[in-house]
Amino acid sequence: MTSSAPLSARAVATRQRILDAALVEFAAKGLAGARVDEIAARAGTNKRMLYAYFGAKEALWLTALEAAYAAKRAEEEDLDVAHLPPRAAMARLVAFNLRYTARHPEFVALLNQENLHQAVYLRRSLDVPALYSPLTDMLRDVLARGAEQGQFRADVDALQLYLSIVALGHFTVANRHTLSAIFGQDLGSEAALAAREAHAVEMVLGYLRP
């Protein structure tokens, strides 16, 4: 069990390096395939300290997962679309989400792994509200404003649309290796991402057309 006393600056730095290294190793190898020695080595520290701070491999996994959710939430909170007209705001939300997953394939990998675990670790998280995406509230607001102004249909299920927006971004990142093996194209290039983003935005806006 980790100490609950406040950590010194040096201790905080070591802990953070372990967490960063864990993110890389868990994203590349999954929980079962990740190696504790490898994480410690990548962090420039040792197993002793890893166990001192995190207690167990599984506890490190959950902390890394929570940190990944928190990082996404923080970027979402910086997203301000309230001042944009509805269509531009919606395009912004779709593009943000697609680009976020493209920039953070490790987040996508962790989600996939946690679903393999049937979200067993996530359910042990004590901070579930922190996992909730502010995107859903922004989406509701933009949908309401769009409908009021006659730019969007009024009968949209916000949860369904949220799932679709996230799906459009998530899927190609999650499957980029098998898709590349089959279609022989690099889906991670800037050109491919730009095409993907344009398509996703058009798809969502096409759906919302009254």
Next chain:
Amino acid sequence: MTSSAPLSARAVATRQRILDAALVEFAAKGLAGARVDEIAARAGTNKRMLYAYFGAKEALWLTALEAAYAAKRAEEEDLDVAHLPPRAAMARLVAFNLRYTARHPEFVALLNQENLHQAVYLRRSLDVPALYSPLTDMLRDVLARGAEQGQFRADVDALQLYLSIVALGHFTVANRHTLSAIFGQDLGSEAALAAREAHAVEMVLGYLRP
């Protein structure tokens, strides 16, 4: 290395039971987390025969993955939309894909795992064309017919649309556990699937509207 002589009916049956058991275990635990003893036990056989037929755990993984792709391809080949009007045909393709992944979460799990491996095993497959989905060709045909009849826009990127159709079905299955943990809803119920299907069809058709 497995024997290349034709197998007896009994041998074929044992091999198939091992493959079926492997699919379950790999889908639940991933390659690194799966246990060979567990696969053998679930198949009602033993490690000796597993190694006799497959040679190594990784070879079993690739064979299970190829079998999963082949099973999907076989069902896709049974899908006949050529006689349907374009909109109905497109709705059919979208619904088929969404329902296929809902019925086969193990396929989704294997894809996610293979992307974790960066498709290293899939690239060793000697039968890459078998992995190619007939859906893409059907999609091109339906898009062309729809554009000819003025029911679809004419400037659609078929690959982008294919990725989106698959994404709409794949994502909620791939993330059903983390989404349930966060949103507190069972996305696998028939009601949820029906809502998801209706939404996905509307989204694609909305996008295709001229």
Next chain:
DNA sequence: CTCCGAAGTAACTAGTTGGTTACTTCGGAG
């Protein structure tokens, strides 16, 4: 009934790995 390959059993090997113990060394605060 016989025969032989399939199938099964059990022990084994060699290596791996999460986690622990028992120290020594380091680095920053006072």
Next chain:
DNA sequence: CTCCGAAGTAACCAACTAGTTACTTCGGAG
């Protein structure tokens, strides 16, 4: 400079696991 907690080192343990070996038993074809 001293002190003490952080950090590191190295050996260790116990359990696990992929894969192998050396058999025995089973089951179907002839």
